[in-house]
Amino acid sequence: MYIIVVGGGQVGYYLAKALMDEGHELLVLEKDAARTAFICNDLGSVCVRGDGCEMTTLAEAGAGRADMFIAVTGEDEDNLVSCQAAKHKFNVPRTVARINNPKNETIFKKMGIDVTISSTNIIMESIEEEMPTHPLTHLLDIQEQGLEIVEIKIPPHSPAIGKTVKELSLPAGNTLSLIIRSQQKPFVPDKDTILEAEDQIIAITTPESEEALGTTLRGS
Amino acid sequence: MGCGRVGGKLAGLLDIEGHNVTILDIDEYSFRRLPPEFGGTALVGNGTDEDALKKAGIEKADAFIALTQGDNRNIMACQIAKHIFNVPRVLCRTYDPLRQELFGSLGIETFSPTTIFAQMLKERLLKAKPTGEKKAK
Numbered sequence: 001m002y003i004i005v006v007g008g009g010q011v012g013y014y015l016a017k018a019l020m021d022e023g024h025e026l027l028v029l030e031k032d033a034a035r036t037a038f039i040c041n042d043l044g045s046v047c048v049r050g051d052g053c054e055m056t057t058l059a060e061a062g063a064g065r066a067d068m069f070i071a072v073t074g075e076d077e078d079n080l081v082s083c084q085a086a087k088h089k090f091n092v093p094r095t096v097a098r099i100n101n102p103k104n105e106t107i108f109k110k111m112g113i114d115v116t117i118s119s120t121n122i123i124m125e126s127i128e129e130e131m132p133t134h135p136l137t138h139l140l141d142i143q144e145q146g147l148e149i150v151e152i153k154i155p156p157h158s159p160a161i162g163k164t165v166k167e168l169s170l171p172a173g174n175t176l177s178l179i180i181r182s183q184q185k186p187f188v189p190d191k192d193t194i195l196e197a198e199d200q201i202i203a204i205t206t207p208e209s210e211e212a213l214g215t216t217l218r219g220s
Numbered sequence: 221m222g223c224g225r226v227g228g229k230l231a232g233l234l235d236i237e238g239h240n241v242t243i244l245d246i247d248e249y250s251f252r253r254l255p256p257e258f259g260g261t262a263l264v265g266n267g268t269d270e271d272a273l274k275k276a277g278i279e280k281a282d283a284f285i286a287l288t289q290g291d292n293r294n295i296m297a298c299q300i301a302k303h304i305f306n307v308p309r310v311l312c313r314t315y316d317p318l319r320q321e322l323f324g325s326l327g328i329e330t331f332s333p334t335t336i337f338a339q340m341l342k343e344r345l346l347k348a349k350p351t352g353e354k355k356a357k
Contacts, residue, residue: 053292055318077268077292080299081319089322103270107296110303 001025004066004092006052006082007073008035011098011119015072016043027061052082055089063090072098080104083113115143135214139202146206149177152217154199159219166191168216171209178202221245221267221297222288226313228253230285235260242276267297270304283309291316298328 001024005012008030016028020043029052030036039047050057052071063069069086071079076099083095096115099105108116129137140149154160160168165176179193180186180200195201195217205213223231223245231243232255241260244267245251251262265272267286278284284301286294291314298312312330314320320332 053319054316055322075292077290077296080296081292084326085319085322088326101269104268107300107304111299 001067002062002065003027003068003070004029004052004058004061004063004086006069006071006079007098008032008039008047009072009074011072013039013042015070016046020046029057029061053078053085055085058082058085058090063092066090066092068092068094068096070096074100076100076104076108080108080111080113083108084111087112087114135218136210147204148207148210150203150205150210150213152201152203152214154195154197154201155218156197157219158195158197158217160195160217161197162194164192164194165189168195170216171205171212173206174209174213175204176201177204221284221286221294223250223253223262224287224289225253227285227287228255230287231260232258244272244276268293268300270300273297273300273305278305278307281305281307283307283311285311285313287313291319295319295323295328295330298323302328 003019003024003026005016005026005028008028012028012030016026016039019026026046028039028047029050030039030047031049031051033049036047036049048061050061052058063086066086069083069092071082073079079097079099083097086092087095094114096117097108097113099108099116099118100120102118102121105116105118125138128134135152137151138148139151142148170176176189178186178201179189180202181196182198201217203213221244223243227243227245228250231241235241235258243251243254243260243262244265246264246266248264254262263276265275267273267288278301284298284307286297288294294312294314298310301307302310310329312323312328314323314330314332315334317332317335320330320335324330
């Protein structure tokens with residue numbers, strides 16, 4: 001695949017390195033001369049000095065034949081504009097943007113950016129998940145379907161203990177996919193499975209109903 | 221959004237005509253460019269931030285104009301105004317003519333002072349005879 005990365009900061013640099021190791025053809029666009037020189041020195045001539053929001057720079061970078069376009073600068077407006085240029089001017093099939101301010105996720109989605117990655121949210125969640133009182137852990141977001149896979153641990157005094165899955169009245173569209181119970185092989189629950197304290201549950205939920213799911217399984 | 225020379229001037233003109241004007245800038249010092257008799261609201265805030273826009277009353281706004289020095293910032297703010305807050309009229313300044321063209325075709329009313337001024341100068345230069353004296357601004 002030919003991939004263009006806009007922004008040669010920490011994220012851009014390590015991303016470029018990882019993608020090159022996977023065997024992709026790659027180009028990094030970076031505004032800063034010293035940073036460009038550093039990356040070229042380290043990774044070979046895969047970095048060009050230029051503004052990833054300029055159409056002429058993008059044309060020279062071969063955006064027309066790029067399979068993927070990834071904007072990871074520290075400025076949301078630059079990531080938004082360069083991804084739209086890639087998408088609408090150069091018809092790049094897949095655009096990915098880093099979002100620094102989580103509030104901006106909506107506008108990026110509305111403007112048709114294919115994949116958005118909110119770095120602030122990811123850091124926040126990782127830290128929150130380390131808190132002993134954290135209700136659920138996000139394992140995977142399936143953005144296209146609006147679904148997410150989460151892990152929930154049943155605490156010792158949860159109202160769900162001793163109930164069957166059927167009796168739980170889970171929020172609509174939520175499914176318990178797997179139960180990991182100590183001393184046992186993980187198993188797929190059915191409607192008659194009775195929940196126990198300390199069960200680790202892998203569930204499919206939606207961003208809207210995850211809170212309700214947490215309350216059902218852990219109590220409020 | 222953006223209280224530079226153009227933003228400050230435009231806000232003053234609209235205010236005199238009796239419109240309800242709010243001007244946003246990230247730097248309070250920029251508001252010195254507003255005319256002393258300016259009767260609108262001057263608000264410190266970032267125009268690409270939805271909460272700052274709400275504070276500025278964007279939900280009731282009839283028009284939104286982005287006039288900062290940053291093309292991308294202007295474009296992003298205008299797309300937020302148009303697509304999230306459904307402001308009926310959204311105008312955007314982009315210095316870069318190519319970005320003006322692209323985002324114009326994507327539904328934002330964009331103006332490139334670069335193109336407009338170059339065009340104007342060219343026409344003025346190539347006109348057969350000067351049309352009398354005109355006071356420079």
